[in-house]
Amino acid sequence: PPAATPSPTPHAQEPAQAQAYAAKLALLTEAERLASRRLAIQQERLHTMQGLREQGAATRQEVDNLRFQVLQAEADLSRARADVREQRMLMARVPAAMPAPAAPATPQPPADEAAPAQPGTALAPFAATAVQALVRPGDWVAQGTEVAVLQRRGEPLVHAYLPPDKARYAQVGRMATLHFMDGGKVRAKVVGLMMEAQSPPADRVSPLTPRTPSIVVKLQALEPLPAPYHIHQLPLDVRFDWVASRWF
Incomplete structure (x- = not known):
């Protein structure tokens, strides 16, 4: 058997x-x-x-x-x-x-070199x-x-979402005005853009409007922002200076 x-x-x-x-x-x-x-x-x-x-x-x-x-x-x-x-x-x-495997021996750095971060610690990238x-x-x-x-220490960046048909504003150096909910206005300039399209936040789009992928540009204020404007994800409006469309 x-x-x-x-x-x-x-x-x-x-x-x-x-x-x-x-x-x-x-x-x-x-x-x-x-x-x-x-x-x-x-x-x-x-x-x-x-x-x-x-x-x-x-x-x-x-x-x-x-x-x-x-x-x-x-x-x-x-x-x-x-x-x-x-x-x-x-x-x-x-x-x-x-039993847990023994940790491999780690060579000690020379005395004149900076010691690496110890296990259990994390270093900020900036x-x-x-x-x-x-x-x-x-x-x-x-x-x-x-x-x-x-x-981040220093002046914050503002992320603005542009529909694809407004791509002419997604260029470094474009000027805009930041409109805050308390009535404050600050001039800003485009200093960069994300290399991947993203959907705008749900709370900034009408429920009846589809959240289509948008171009995300980074703006830097031309003057130091007041402390209340440093709040992360603070809602505001960005109005770009008018740029004429090009027809080919």
Whole structure:
């Protein structure tokens, strides 16, 4: 008779179970990060809208709608964090299947060279100030995970969305005027553009208007902006100086 195939023992199933738990934890942690990011964005919008409300540039209904969205985002983040905690408790019940491999020896740099960043630290790609933390100490993060919102030191850039038929304005050096919701006006100049078309933000487009891919240009104010205008994702209007169309 054919030999019976032995069923896998519980000990043999532990590595696969541990890997499955780790993969699910990574997904849940990513969901928690996105929920935290969503809450931060909603809180910024609510803060901005409350300021506009005090200046008479927004209605109470608009503020109440954003406040409700903040509550929803807080509830989503609470559920995501609960899922992560539950998954970690499940992983703690699974004994280690095998010892972790020893880390390879890292050669020490010479004394006259700058030491690299230590494990667990991250360096900003430019001089900036961290204005929002997206993870907490002890959280597990995968490579490429956003951990903080950074504010560049110096004058901010304004991103404007141009429809394809207005491409003549998407040139470095074009002049425009920034119109802020409180009535402020600042002259600006195009200093660059994104090399990929993007859809404009949903809150800046009518629900009846399709969000077609647009050209994104970067504008720099010709004079230092006041501190209230440094708020990330602050809504404003950009009006370019008129440029005649060319017919070929």
